[in-house]
Amino acid sequence: MSTLLGYRTREEGDSQSLREPLSSPTHDGARRGQTRGRLSITQAHDQIRRSLSNEGRVKTCRLQTTNTRSNLSELCALVSGAAFRRKTKEAMFLICGAKSYTVTPTRLPPLVSERAREVADRPDPLIKYSQMVSADPYHPDTNKQGYIDLGLAENRLCQDITTEKLIVASGTTALLDTLAFSLAEPGEYIMVPAPYYYRINNDLEDRAGVHVLEVPLSSKAGFELTVNSLEAALTLARRQSKKVRGMLLINPNNPLGDVYSESILIECLQFAFKHGLHVIVDEIYALSVFDESTKFCSILSLHMPDPQRVHFIWGVSKDLGLSGYRCGVLYTTNDQMLGFATRVGLFQLTPPLMQRRLEHVISDNDWLDKVYFPAYHTRLASVFTAACAKLAAMGVTVHPSKAGIFLWADFSPVSTERFDKREGLPHAREEELLPFTWLVPPRHRI
Numbered sequence: 283m284s285t286l287l288g289y290r291t292r293e294e295g296d297s298q299s300l301r302e303p304l305s306s307p308t309h310d311g312a313r314r315g316q317t318r319g320r321l322s323i324t325q326a327h328d329q330i331r332r333s334l335s336n337e338g339r340v341k342t343c344r345l346q347t348t349n350t351r352s353n354l355s356e357l358c359a360l361v362s363g364a365a366f367r368r369k370t371k372e373a374m375f376l377i378c379g380a381k382s383y384t385v386t387p388t389r390l391p392p393l394v395s396e397r398a399r400e401v402a403d404r405p406d407p408l409i410k411y412s413q414m415v416s417a418d419p420y421h422p423d424t425n426k427q428g429y430i431d432l433g434l435a436e437n438r439l440c441q442d443i444t445t446e447k448l449i450v451a452s453g454t455t456a457l458l459d460t461l462a463f464s465l466a467e468p469g470e471y472i473m474v475p476a477p478y479y480y481r482i483n484n485d486l487e488d489r490a491g492v493h494v495l496e497v498p499l500s501s502k503a504g505f506e507l508t509v510n511s512l513e514a515a516l517t518l519a520r521r522q523s524k525k526v527r528g529m530l531l532i533n534p535n536n537p538l539g540d541v542y543s544e545s546i547l548i549e550c551l552q553f554a555f556k557h558g559l560h561v562i563v564d565e566i567y568a569l570s571v572f573d574e575s576t577k578f579c580s581i582l583s584l585h586m587p588d589p590q591r592v593h594f595i596w597g598v599s600k601d602l603g604l605s606g607y608r609c610g611v612l613y614t615t616n617d618q619m620l621g622f623a624t625r626v627g628l629f630q631l632t633p634p635l636m637q638r639r640l641e642h643v644i645s646d647n648d649w650l651d652k653v654y655f656p657a658y659h660t661r662l663a664s665v666f667t668a669a670c671a672k673l674a675a676m677g678v679t680v681h682p683s684k685a686g687i688f689l690w691a692d693f694s695p696v697s698t699e700r701f702d703k704r705e706g707l708p709h710a711r712e713e714e715l716l717p718f719t720w721l722v723p724p725r726h727r728i
Contacts, residue, residue, distance in 0.1 A: 449612040449623040450637065453605075454566055454597040455485050456630035457612045457623075458530075461593060462490035464622045465560050466527035471495040472562070473515060473529035475507050477690075479536040486530075495519050495526055505538055505681070509549045516557060528560030528591075534567040534578070537690050539683025541571055544579040555587040562593045566610075569601035569655060572662035573684035582613065590616045598640060600687065607636050662687065 412431075420428035451457050466472060468491030474482055476496040486492045497515040499505040512529070519526050531550065533542045542550075554561045563581040571578045586592045597610035609632040614620060644650070666689065670680045673691055681690035 447613055447615055447620065449614075449620065449627065450632050451610055451612065451623075451627060452608040452630045452632050453599065454564060454595050454610040455481070457595045457597075457610050458482070458485035458562070458564070459489055460612070460623050460626060460630070461562055461595075461619075462486040462492040463626075464619050465562075465593075466490070466492045467525075468492065470525045470527050471519060473497050473512065473519075473526060473559075475499055475511070475531070475535075477505070477537060479532065482530065482532075492527075495524065497529075505540065507540075507542065507546055507550075509546075509553050512550070512553055526557075526559065528562060529554060530562045530564065531581075532564045532566070533581070534565075534571060534685035536567065536686060537688050538681055539686040539688065539690065541573075541576050541578055541684045544584065547579060547581060547584060551581075551584065551586055551588075551592070554591065558591075560591045560593065562595070565594065565596050566600050567686050568596060570658075570662065570687065571685040572659045572666065574663075576684040578685070590614075593619065602643065604640070604643075607640060608632055609636060609640055 415429040415431045418428045419425065420430045449457070449460075451460065462472065462485070471493045472486060473495045474497065476498050478496075483494050486494060495515060497507075497511055499507060499511060516526055529550070531542065531547075533547070534540060535542070551561060553559075561581075565580060568578060568580060580594075581592065582594055592614070593616070594613040595610060598607055599605035599610075612623060614623075666683065669689060673680055677695040679692040679695075683689055
């Protein structure tokens with residue numbers, strides 16, 4: 283159905299009343315020289331706004347609708363909102379020349395909350411660079427100057443793979459969000475050694491409003507984590523009146539691929555106990571250690587001076603290559619933390635059918651220990667060695683990772699362009715960040 287909308291307004295200071303009926307918009311609008319066009323509902327708001335900015339009392343436009351009655355409230359809102367911004371006292375519009383409606387302009391509420399707008403407006407480097415890569419992808423024949431995507435966390439090494447203190451949720455992202463909500467107030471901080479997985483900022487801040495306090499690690503020292511670096515970051519934060527509630531360790535580290543030793547983990551626990559801090563340990567790559575000389579030590583195997591402030595998380599997305607299953611687990615002895623996680627668990631539940639399927643996978647110890655993990659570790663080591671050799675031939679230095687499905691490389695010797703150091707990898711000090719980047723120069727292929 284084609285619906286003709288006519289309306290007129292009374293500006294502030296006008297004595298004219300709009301209570302009298304509105305004449306036929308087709309005839310009256312044409313007589314006053316107003317333009318008409320066939321518009322969709324989504325275009326009506328802009329048309330009304332432009333019309334209200336012109337002189338004259340009667341404006342007309344033609345709307346394409348399928349049901350006039352169902353769109354009546356929307357049209358009222360469009361006229362009302364536009365009139366409010368023009369400081370209009372009243373607005374009248376006519377449907378099909380049969381009945382006129384008078385609307386008193388009101389301020390329309392925002393479409394989303396302020397915190398939703400803040401999250402949506404927050405810069406996301408991955409989106410920016412993903413769009414750049416997808417718009418100009420490398421191809422060996424048709425686009426040799428295109429970008430090679432190294433930002434895709436995809437595990438293709440395992441495509442052939444056909445409790446009381448535990449909380450199961452839809453991945454470690456959901457669990458970090460839950461931990462941030464329960465352990466800190468909005469505006470408070472959690473310490474994270476840098477460089478770190480950039481999404482940690484989103485996991486802690488987007489909904490819980492908890493900030494990351496970066497603990498810069500020196501590239502000259504091989505990005506080694508020390509208690510001295512933790513103490514320095516905490517001291518500086520307190521001087522700046524920042525309230526720190528805990529620390530987050532990703533072990534093995536993402537993106538460095540380092541595996542924390544038993545001694546440094548014990549020192550971190552003692553540091554946290556000394557300052558009354560929570561310790562969150564994300565061991566999502568615990569079973570992805572491919573260096574045979576490296577021994578992985580889980581935080582759960584150590585003595586904890588304050589066990590109620592230690593929280594362990596793990597998920598199936600990396601070690602088992604099952605990111606689509608959306609399943610992660612939280613282990614904590616903190617009963618209040620467990621109570622909160624249980625209450626909000628309905629919002630981030632792993633479907634029971636997925637849990638049942640995973641039960642069969644992780645219960646097959648014989649297959650996991652004798653088939654899956656030996657093959658997985660062999661392939662990880664093989665791919666990492668091959669990638670390092672190829673990069674070394676191009677003059678690129680790679681950090682000696684021991685675990686994970688990624689590598690940390692220095693492309694500065696072969697880079698023909700410099701990325702904005704504030705945007706490339708934003709979670710390390712600038713002097714420690716460069717010359718690292720996560721995009722391969724266009725002329726090189728791995």
